[in-house]
Amino acid sequence: MIEVKNIEKSFGGNKILKGISTVFETGKTNLIIGQSGSGKTVLLKSLLGIHTPESGTISFDGRIYSELNPDEKRELRTEIGMVFQGSALFDSMTVAENVGFPLRMFTKDNNKKIQERVDFVLKRVDLTEAHKKLPSEISGGMQKRVAIARAIVNNPKYLFCDEPNSGLDPNTAILIDNLIREITEEYNITTVINTHDMNSVMEIGEKILFLKDGLKAWEGNKEEIFRTDNEAVVAFVYSSNLFKKVREAYLKE
Amino acid sequence: MMLTRYITQIGRYFLMLKEIFNKQTKWSVMKNLIFKEIDDLIIGSLGIVAFISFFVGGVVAIQTALNLTNPLIPKYLIGFATRQSVVLEFAPTFISVIMAGKMGSFITSSIGTMRVTEQIDALEVMGVNSLNYLVFPKIIALLLYPFLIGIAMFLGVLGGWMAGVYGGFISSAEFINGTQMDFIPFHIVYAFIKTLIFAMLLATIPSFHGYYMKGGALEVGKASTVSFVWTSVSIILFNYILTQLLLGS
Numbered sequence: 001m002i003e004v005k006n007i008e009k010s011f012g013g014n015k016i017l018k019g020i021s022t023v024f025e026t027g028k029t030n031l032i033i034g035q036s037g038s039g040k041t042v043l044l045k046s047l048l049g050i051h052t053p054e055s056g057t058i059s060f061d062g063r064i065y066s067e068l069n070p071d072e073k074r075e076l077r078t079e080i081g082m083v084f085q086g087s088a089l090f091d092s093m094t095v096a097e098n099v100g101f102p103l104r105m106f107t108k109d110n111n112k113k114i115q116e117r118v119d120f121v122l123k124r125v126d127l128t129e130a131h132k133k134l135p136s137e138i139s140g141g142m143q144k145r146v147a148i149a150r151a152i153v154n155n156p157k158y159l160f161c162d163e164p165n166s167g168l169d170p171n172t173a174i175l176i177d178n179l180i181r182e183i184t185e186e187y188n189i190t191t192v193i194n195t196h197d198m199n200s201v202m203e204i205g206e207k208i209l210f211l212k213d214g215l216k217a218w219e220g221n222k223e224e225i226f227r228t229d230n231e232a233v234v235a236f237v238y239s240s241n242l243f244k245k246v247r248e249a250y251l252k253e
Numbered sequence: 254m255m256l257t258r259y260i261t262q263i264g265r266y267f268l269m270l271k272e273i274f275n276k277q278t279k280w281s282v283m284k285n286l287i288f289k290e291i292d293d294l295i296i297g298s299l300g301i302v303a304f305i306s307f308f309v310g311g312v313v314a315i316q317t318a319l320n321l322t323n324p325l326i327p328k329y330l331i332g333f334a335t336r337q338s339v340v341l342e343f344a345p346t347f348i349s350v351i352m353a354g355k356m357g358s359f360i361t362s363s364i365g366t367m368r369v370t371e372q373i374d375a376l377e378v379m380g381v382n383s384l385n386y387l388v389f390p391k392i393i394a395l396l397l398y399p400f401l402i403g404i405a406m407f408l409g410v411l412g413g414w415m416a417g418v419y420g421g422f423i424s425s426a427e428f429i430n431g432t433q434m435d436f437i438p439f440h441i442v443y444a445f446i447k448t449l450i451f452a453m454l455l456a457t458i459p460s461f462h463g464y465y466m467k468g469g470a471l472e473v474g475k476a477s478t479v480s481f482v483w484t485s486v487s488i489i490l491f492n493y494i495l496t497q498l499l500l501g502s
């Protein structure tokens with residue numbers, strides 16, 4: 001469980017996060033939604049310690065990040081897996097080397113064991129033929145899947161995904177959503193996902209946090225998001241006619 | 254305004270140096286990184302360093318020969334002047350300025366690209382000390398830099414000898430006599446102290462500019478240029494200071 005209390009973050013006098021509090025639950029897919037530029041990535045990076053918030057606390061199962069010493073911080077980070085918006089694969093390493101990297105860095109496993117684990121997670125994300133390829137030689141969707149494999153290879157307790165399915169076709173997008181949800185349940189991970197894909201919201205929104213103008217404008221789950229009459233949420237989520245109809249149909253049932 | 258910015262940058266540079274040595278990467282991983290940097294930075298520069306040294310050494314000999322028109326001045330001075338200028342300045346200092354362009358822009362652009370594509374964030378998120386991971390192997394690899402400069406010294410003098418002898422300016426015996434004249438061992442020590450310090454500047458200043466850059470692909474290019482300017486300016490400044498300290502009295 002990750003507890004966020006009153007997080008504030010500015011860049012050069014420009015306040016992006018204006019005091020956000022919430023709880024991300026273990027074993028669930030927690031979604032952060034909001035318009036482009038609403039601060040989703042900044043919030044995620046603040047959770048990860050890439051950005052340092054000016055005020056507020058973030059606690060990982062009771063461990064308050066800002067109170068940890070550098071060694072404890074690094075220790076905590078080895079329990080975190082992150083899928084960046086642009087995948088952030090190491091472009092000098094092959095797919096298999098990328099995925100095995102956290103194991104080579106932080107475990108005492110021998111090469112054989114590492115290779116077995118790499119094979120296992122790559123299979124888990126449906127990539128069995130790409131081991132020896134470089135990131136520049138595979139497609140964007142494959143890169144995302146490699147990034148997911150790398151993020152889960154060391155059995156993280158916390159998984160962060162920044163728009164894991166943006167720029168992917170609907171099929172692959174759903175595949176990746178389901179994959180993340182399955183992994184989350186299977187290994188009881190605290191998963192936080194940034195998205196503006198309404199499909200994901202309807203499919204895997206077990207907990208949804210809606211950001212607007214640097215504030216938490218609404219939170220709930222995918223059933224509640226159909227029923228809410230919060231104006232901001234309705235305006236954002238049901239801006240397309242298709243989803244408007246989906247909502248009407250859902251409310252009739 | 255400018256001044257405070259420079260001072261902040263310099264402060265940041267020293268904080269970076271401290272962080273590089275903070276938490277070490279596992280040796281089994283680091284070992285391979287070091288070999289890769291030796292290959293990229295040292296082995297990869299052998300060709301260009303050899304080429305430049307050989308021909309510049311030759312030109313120094315020819316220029317000296319052409320300017321020694323007074324028959325009273327002994328010919329062996331050609332060998333002497335070639336040795337002095339190659340060993341004291343050309344090999345350590347000017348090769349280093351050239352390397353600030355070659356190695357420096359390579360280092361800045363490769364680290365800068367990792368910054369803009371969030372690969373450095375990815376390292377940090379995993380709990381890796383990214384400065385140690387990226388910069389430490391470069392520092393260790395550049396401990397071999399004096400070896401490169403040693404080759405430059407040798408080839409520079411060799412180029413001078415060939416240009417002098419085969420250009421008909423001087424006999425081989427006279428040139429060699431000149432290269433052995435008034436030999437001061439401390440000059441070699443001085444040259445290699447400089448070289449080692451330049452090596453550390455070459456490893457760390459371009460890394461600094463790559464690591465702390467902001468923006469996208471365009472800024473990577475700009476950062477490489479800025480990094481070249483600062484690395485070469487530092488080399489020239491340190492050259493002056495070290496020469497004054499070590500050779501001046």
Ligand SMILES: Nc1ncnc2c1ncn2[C@@H]1O[C@H](COP(=O)(O)OP(=O)(O)OP(=O)(O)O)[C@@H](O)[C@H]1O
Pocket residue numbers: 011016034035036037038039040041042043196
């Ligand atoms: N490093 C930074 N320095 C300055 N401003 C930043 C920085 N990172 C983000 N911002 C600003 O913070 C705001 C929120 O950005 P953020 O990347 O969090 O948006 P987002 O919700 O993730 O958008 P998207 O859905 O397009 O990814 C933007 O106005 C952006 O300009």
Ligand SMILES: [Mg+2]
Pocket residue numbers: 040041042085162194
């Ligand atoms: Mg974003």
